[in-house]
Amino acid sequence: METRVDHLVIGGGIIGLSAAWNLARRGQQVLLLERFEPGHSRGASHGATRNMNNAYTEDYYLDLYDEALQLWRELERESGEQLLTLCGLVSQGDPGVISEAHAALTARGAAAELLCAEEAASRWPGMKFEGTVLLNRDAGRIHSATALEVFAALARAHGADIRFGQRVTDLRVTEHGTEVTAVDDSGSPTVFNAASVIVAAGAWSEQLLRGLVELPPLQVTEEHPAHFQIRPQMIEPGGEAWWPSFNRFVPGKEDPQDGAVYGMLTPGEGVKVGFHKVGDEVNPDARRFRGSDLSREALRSYVAEWFPGLDPDTAAEISCTYTSTADGRFVLDRIGAVTVAAGFSGHGFKFAPATGRILADAAMGISFPPDPFRLAAH
Incomplete structure (x- = not known):
């Protein structure tokens, strides 16, 4: 079976869900595929809390933090859920x-x-x-488990199709965009054709992008x-x-x-x-x-x-x-039809709403990510 979509997001952690929300609320057609169940413990996004930490010296992180803080507050207003406790x-x-x-x-x-x-x-x-x-x-803490639920719920409310239990086994670039094969829990494969793909697969990024994108060492x-x-x-x-x-x-x-x-x-x-x-x-x-x-x-x-x-x-x-990554900087870039989000180095969660906006802009061809995060900077 084949399915055609505009934007396909691989990975249902905080970064992938944020990208899906940012695309869907702009009226874009979005499908997100996640290998495991919601809130699973095999990656980097589970657990009840994360630091909302702005102790940085670099302007590009502080710019990202300020934007993320505003978007976290927007998510709170839209969802009615408390996502931040700014306890210092x-x-x-x-x-x-x-x-x-x-x-x-x-x-x-x-x-x-x-x-x-x-x-x-x-x-x-x-x-x-x-x-x-x-x-x-x-600064303070993020209610991270609630944040995952809110991103998924709001992305769906804006029309995103989010599917768990879908393991991506193949990603190819074609003359019309990309072709993605995923296998569900029963072993049945589905082929998806998408104009653009965002890969936000955490520890599985290198496996999925091998031969397509030359990543820095992860x-x-x-x-x-x-x-x-x-x-x-x-x-x-x-x-x-x-x-x-x-x-x-x-x-x-x-x-x-x-x-x-x-x-x-x-x-x-x-x-x-x-x-x-x-x-x-x-x-x-x-x-x-x-x-x-x-x-x-x-x-x-x-x-x-x-x-x-x-x-x-x-x-x-x-x-x-x-x-x-070797220097702890994220990898955010677009190469043709593939947009990459990788190497968050243990400090990416707090920035997620703003990172998702950057990825949506890249996937839609509006702008490239900030230079410090692009592949050429690594």
Whole structure:
């Protein structure tokens, strides 16, 4: 059986769903194919919370953040769901990063300020601080599981066809656009012909684009943050809600993001704490879904040292994938009929509404993505 569509999106994580929403609300005919079930745990978009983090030094990320923040609020108005809790973000660690991020944020009028470690500790006694601390009030956390549901519901409300349980087995470029073959859960294949295809397949991007698009090296790793329970004496009188989101950039590293610590409150589950981009390289179809004993102990020890308000022996481990470029910059580009969205390097979720707009513009031939993300820049 063959089906013809204008735009086909491969991948139903946050990026693919955002692209589908952005296309559908412009009146475009959109079909999205996702290999797994809604909210599945095999990729990078599952779980209840993500950091809404604007501690960046680069204008292209801060521009993307500002646009995404506006679009998150638009999604909240359209859906009636709360998607953001701007409880603040506190960042510490590498003094150069803290200073540069503060300068970049204040230059654009963001609600950012610097605190000494003693003041930060008095505000957030469940956390330990050293050196200068950056507080961003226009930041916090995203209700990520709800966000996936909202994107899917609103894309469908605008006419998008979203199909789960459809594994893409072949992608070809033809003289009329593209030809995509997908197999459903029963093993039945369907061939789709589309004028344009957006590939937002996360850890499976290289498999799908091999021979079509020359991607930069992408490293797929399995990461294992965990939720830790708040000590009872830290819950009253403010309950859980006083916990901000947080970063700690590693001083002395060429890339202070490598091994950085991040996290946020997940209401009802505890405080999520994780190391950034330290996991083992994996085949996304052959994962352990479990951290090594060494990595588990490293995270436990970190929590014991830096979070006096958390019980380090209560870890509830999470497993997710990162698909990372060497410099952490995303890959967003259009090559003929194929638009690529890959290499989000563990920090793409918060930008999703704006990234989806960029992908829709590219797929429709309106404009190319910003230069720092295009293939030639990698």
